[in-house]
Amino acid sequence: MQPQPQAPSESPADLVITGCTALVHDEEERVGFVEDAVIVVRGGCIDRVGPAGEVRVPLAATQHIDARGQVAVPGLINCHSHAAMVALRGVAEDLPAREWFDDVVWPIESNLTPKDVELGTRLACAEMIRGGVTCFADHYFAMDQVAAVTEESGLRAHLGEAFFSSQGPAGRAASLEFALRYRGAAGGRITTALTPHAPYTVDDADLAATAGLAREHGLPVHLHAAESREQTDNSLARHGVTPVEVLERTGLLDLPAGVLIAHGTGIVERDLPVLERAGGPVAVATAPRGYLKFAWSTTPVRALRGIGVPVGLATDGAASNNSLDMWQATALTSLVQKAAEGDPRWLTSRQALHHATLQSARTVGLGDRVGSLAAGRRADIVLVDLGGPHTQPVHDLAATLVHSVRPGDVSTTIVDGRVLMRDRELLTIDVPETVRELNGRLPALVDRSHGRRIQDYDRPPQ
């Protein structure tokens, strides 16, 4: 198409959304709502957003969505997933963490092939797009497949190739190679991190070397740490330091590109000053559903907020969480935090939405690019239909979004201005074909007769 001889402000927009209520943030980052809003998208970015009376609607647009009766929210960000583990959904139920890892998941993962990861990730992306997730931070194996599926699905992702010290230096090298190769891939939708598994499976020397590489290459690090209180106790008994103190002494808290700590339910009082004096950005991802299932305590969100650490929301893998439902993760964060703090006034719906939007964007290192419907940000937008009986009436839209909306209420999912689902129709993924292919591979995948496992779980010192 020939460019039109118009002023730039008059050129056709790529996408215009009208008639919706838009979730926005004010200058103090408070969540608010603009009624009868217009969102104009150009070049993958939000060009402008505001009330219909104040925002000039372009004369022409390649695509127009009439979103009356719907709410536009920033695309949800799953800050810690192992997307391909949807292939193991339901395979290890009602078990303590040690048995879950050692007896089921890690034996099964010794069978894992790149094809399994490809199919699992494709199914996971379908689930996420249908649930309004536009970005996921993934930490797993065979990540070339995850990058390829991210590219084809249209999602945004923050990816890293996981490694254990049991792999020797090759694990770290492969993680670096992946991070450098895919940084900025998929038209910039892919960002990368170095992803050691955890302080109990990656030794201090390896963590320190990882920190050095991260610093050298300007990469962030994403790892599990202090997953449970038991891990913290084991670390103290074994090394005299907490997992967070291990991160500090190996240099992982001083990275210019930051560190993303998954879970942190074992973050204790003495860790707070350590995190507060970190030399680089630190964020924590909380995935509360799995903690309930393992009978763990939960992430100390209030204490972390008290020292300015952003807490992003996550599902973890579907083998522990059973779903990649970020609406549920948001609601459960609010509910579990109230119970944990004994305070029904804490973690209100608006606070939960702040975690789900700006804090989650910061957690995955995209704080200036996504997480808000604002001019200049990438156009990651989700439309939520409030027509169902379970979302009516609406006395408090923030509460409706946090406590009543479900993934099935998402009508439309947009990443970088591209529509990945419209009116519940997935436009980039064939679910039945993916399920058919995956099901054929499951018997080989779940076979544990070989007696191998890829790693051993954290064990209390003898």
Next chain:
Amino acid sequence: MQPQPQAPSESPADLVITGCTALVHDEEERVGFVEDAVIVVRGGCIDRVGPAGEVRVPLAATQHIDARGQVAVPGLINCHSHAAMVALRGVAEDLPAREWFDDVVWPIESNLTPKDVELGTRLACAEMIRGGVTCFADHYFAMDQVAAVTEESGLRAHLGEAFFSSQGPAGRAASLEFALRYRGAAGGRITTALTPHAPYTVDDADLAATAGLAREHGLPVHLHAAESREQTDNSLARHGVTPVEVLERTGLLDLPAGVLIAHGTGIVERDLPVLERAGGPVAVATAPRGYLKFAWSTTPVRALRGIGVPVGLATDGAASNNSLDMWQATALTSLVQKAAEGDPRWLTSRQALHHATLQSARTVGLGDRVGSLAAGRRADIVLVDLGGPHTQPVHDLAATLVHSVRPGDVSTTIVDGRVLMRDRELLTIDVPETVRELNGRLPALVDRSHGRRIQDYDRPPQ
């Protein structure tokens, strides 16, 4: 239609469902699944259910549902709701229980009209039918309206007109009048109870008189008791006895038709022998979502199971729970119980399904009529579609049902053999019209400028 001159076993069935996987219970009430099952319905009852090869399919049926790829489960039972409170969904957020009652809900309920109750209940019934709920135990005001909407919606319900002692003897009399008038209404779909509000709002003399009426008329009683640990502490400080001991001394634990205790999160150790020696059936309804929201502890399900008390599942009203989603109530019961007991092996998915089916049926006094897909039971059947990416693959169908299925996966809801929703289409309720009418009434409903309230919340003794 003329009856056909056939043997009874050859007469046309009213409904035949084929090709589904059916959730069944064995003789020890263990949950199992029959693949490629056939369910034959006649006269509102399940005539037979079993594998296609073993169950004779009638030559003719008025209605046939091909349910390949779907799971048939007993209709879900919401054991404690205030259905009409969907009108107040989101109106009182992030508040402690006392403020929630005294400052918002009870002032608003002083405005409540029968029309509000009618519309709220109709919207609630739509939400429940869409979510696979076939029966609800409702405890509210203007219950004639609830009975009328139950009749028109096709749902099954266990209903009672709530009262406080502040109403004088008229409250109790109205509750009895309602219970006698509607017992067996809607073709037997309505059963009734006497429903004093709670031991902290209904005095001992009134509770004892209620127990006498229940005994005289063969009615059960459904009331709130020991809702929170604070209520138990207040009762001990004020009267020297726990709320459960109040139920005992007023005769409510010795009713031939039984007592249904809502919540019971304040049931303490000394209450267990009291409940164990009860002279009549006792059951407890747990609604865990609202307890998290109020930062309460949860129902001691394991202790109650230890003394043989059935625990049914519930949502409570949408003003505290924000939804009537019984799938979520089932999942949260499993998750919260694991966390509360510190035991990931406790309250497995199969145990959760036992609570959701047979225990819930017993809780609402319908233990021999619903709660299981078995010959002779009423045909309350829900079909769940597992085609969504979030429910695939299926390694453990019980886990899929408890931890992955959502209300939107329910394709078909059947009560007494009558299809109330088919392929997601509601057949008995007009949602847009109900929402429109309800929205017009909300400003008057939520007005609190009058300064009145219908009752005072439980206050600690001075």
